[in-house]
Amino acid sequence: MPRMALRAALALVRVIAVLVPGNTRAQWTAEWAAELEHRSRQLARRSDSTWSRDMDLIRRALGALPDAAWLRRQFTLDADAVRDTAHGVRMLAKAPGFTVSVLLVFALGIGATTAVLSLTDALLVRPLPLPDADRVMTIWQVNRETGQGRLDVAPGNAIDLVQRTRSFEALAIAENWSVKHTLPGGEPLQPLAAARVTESFFKVLAVPMLYGRGFGPDDYRAGANRTIVLSHRVWLERFGADPSVIGRIAIFDENVPYTIVGVMPPRIELRLVERTRRPEPLIWLARPAFDAAERNNRTQGYWNLIGRLAPGVTLQQAEAELAVLSANLAREHPETNARLATEILPIRAHLAGSLRVLLPLFLGAAGILLVVACANVATLFLARGSSRVREFAMRQALGASRGRLVRQMLTESLLLATLGGALGLLLARWALDTVARLRPPDIALVDHVPIDLRPALIACGVTLLAALVAGLLPSVQLSRPAAARALREGRSSASRRTHNTLVVLEVAAAFVLAIGAGLLTRSFVNLVRTDPGFQADHVSVLQVFAYARQNTPEKRTRFFAEVVDRIRALPGVAAAGAVSSMPFGEAKILSDTLPFTIVGQVPGAGPAPLINIVPVAGDYFGAMRIPLLRGRSFDHTDSAQSPAVVLVSHSAAAQFWPDADPVGATVRFQLLGKRYEARVVGVVGDVRHDTLDRPARAELFLPHAQTGFGSMSVVVRTAPGSPVTIRTLKAQVWALDPRLSIYSSDALDHLVSRTLTGRRFNLFLLGGFAAATLLLASAGVFALVSFSTTHRLREFAVRMALGARRADIVRLVLIQAVALAVTGVAIGAAVALPLTPMLRALLFGVTTNDPATFVAVGIALVAIAAAACYLPARRAISVDPSLVLRRDT
């Protein structure tokens, strides 16, 4: 990758350019950049290995250092600084272990802190690209029953809210959409993500258009031309950034002409749908007038509301008004809205998503990591400082002033901090990119987070300070004769205590973070092992909304029966069915939780019991492999004309028929205005519904033929190796009705896995911190033990001369490390116990003080500490006692 090498070489030159006097720096950098550029072209023509070419470029770039140093010396005539740097580089190169450890520590500490603080800044502080963004609100539905919030709004409710509210100067409806874009030649391109919006949408955003205009009343008049607004990206990629696109016609879907009326400025991120990883809209369509089906649909939420508060209206006032409005809706439509409330969320809070709640946790983790990094840098410098006492004493004896020695230390620390900081920034960039890649779908704001240099500087400063304090101590102490003697003989007990305390602190901090990561890991494993009640592999799901096109229950019954039959007839399809409320499906059915009564049972006090009523068609249970526990399943004899029958789920049976067999019982309920009196014919297994961590709900299934429900998810199980793809399935639906909208389509295991994205993300972040801290702590133990082993070589030699065996010496080395680690673990446990309840909301199937996790992490830490002794211990036993004893006597 010659480009990589060139980029690295150029970066190197830019870093070195700092040395060049300011008045010629730009020219100097340009000269080096041009030469390197030229060289890399020249090399690209050569046939030798890329590695040697890359190295050639880097070696050339390194020559910039003497060049820059020469210029700097000419400029300042400051030979000392140059000499100190040169000496520093030589000394650091002579101690590669120390240099690499310090660089690593600097990089981890600075990188992690910078990444987390940059994230915080992006989510909570950085202004959004909308004017007065804190007045822009999103509105969601809440299921009061389950407490589940941030649900998409059902069309009927959305229309009513928009018409009735007075709190917003503009409140718009957006509906996710996608269009096939066709070039004038008839060539279809990749489909574009789109949003169909109402007139006030661009008034809510209030962003000046780059070109053209937003939608106005004319775009919504009956018979008006269809109009669209382009996002900056689409304008760039599909329309060649041509300002004259305004007024031009673009062809979408099947020969539908749209007039382009506007182009949005770049970087307006408005991902309103949070649960799915749908891309941000690329074009906006002026939506047609609401139809009757939409006005009456209060059960399927798939619309989004975004509004701008009217002048003078506070968030609280808007909340109060919406509470009244949704209470009114609940009164007017008790059957669908009784359990629904609305919530209002500022756009920033919405875009920050679930990360907003977790940020304090990650800030804490970054803080711990920074403290550990400081402790580690201090440990390393302490060790190095006292091992260089001889060098400093010699230089002092030869006439170097104390100030000169201090400056030498300063130069070395600065050198390390600069290089480490640069590595840290690279690490932070990588971390931010990874965050953007792994993020759960609801955190839209983290996609292009720039590195915030302020925290980078602060983190660099803090670690540098730790390095300086620890590094200067020995050289300062040198001037005190008593201390100097003590240092020459070994270490002062004060410095040994400081050293031990620092390492214990590191182990304790690593323990706290590792416990957090351990608990999250266990939760994740528990969750993945949870049986959802169905088999998710080889199942495809298509969510089909048929209300608009199939306008009577009879038509809908026939339509879905035909879809299922056609698909079932495909080769390679094992079973096919359909269900109204799809487990882990995309659009949520909001209010199918309805009251019902059991005939013959004496109703208790209070309201009637509630149950989720779910129409199913075809062989839904077979396609999902949901077991039939008792009685019979539905078959083709259960039609609109035959007596009503239902199946209940296992938990419904346990809840409502605690000591009786539900099969044969009769239940009464009402669905979409129709009364049912139905016989229970069987019991099926429980199924987890939205997430794996919530228990199965009580469900009551009835044959689709007896309801004519209009929005169903078609569920298809294919045989392994079957050629059937989602595309072939869609083709079957469109063969019956080519204009029908398929809301979403996906593989079921993917839908299930999607619900784990958030946990995976948390695990990545906290696990990353824990791993980094663990690495630092083990480096700390290693530094301490190898340092003290060096100083105890004489002692070991004496012991061996007196008959100690190698095992005894190894034990001596190990005991020191293990004692420190055990102390650290004990302190860490004491700190972690009161902290872990903060994680409670993230845990699943494990308690906050899970003994297994605590013990396992403790043992792992002690083992890591012991492993860090391997090299020092080998060194201790491999010395020849006679040599050590003869030295220095």
Place this chain on the structure above:
Amino acid sequence: MNFTYPTTLVLHALANGFRHGFDIIDATELPSGTVYPILRRLERDDLVTGDWEDHVIAREEQRPPRRYYELTAAGRAVLAEARARFRVPRSIAARARRLRPSESS
């Protein structure tokens, strides 16, 4: 001033038409960290002048403009003196013949 052998090599390369820093490195086979400080010193002492090449050339080769160096009259005199002291390898002249058509303009 003191002429080291590397300084002489650099002067010789310049006299043979190697004008850019990296071309001089190629011709003399000295490391970049040696050649550049020598060029800076020669420029400071007015034995060499440096300037930016024409934008037209850079645009043609689709890269940023490079800086080139030329011997001054004083530089030429110094080179003559230095040649008397050191034997300059023929390889530079040979390489100059080989490289010039494609590499320097």
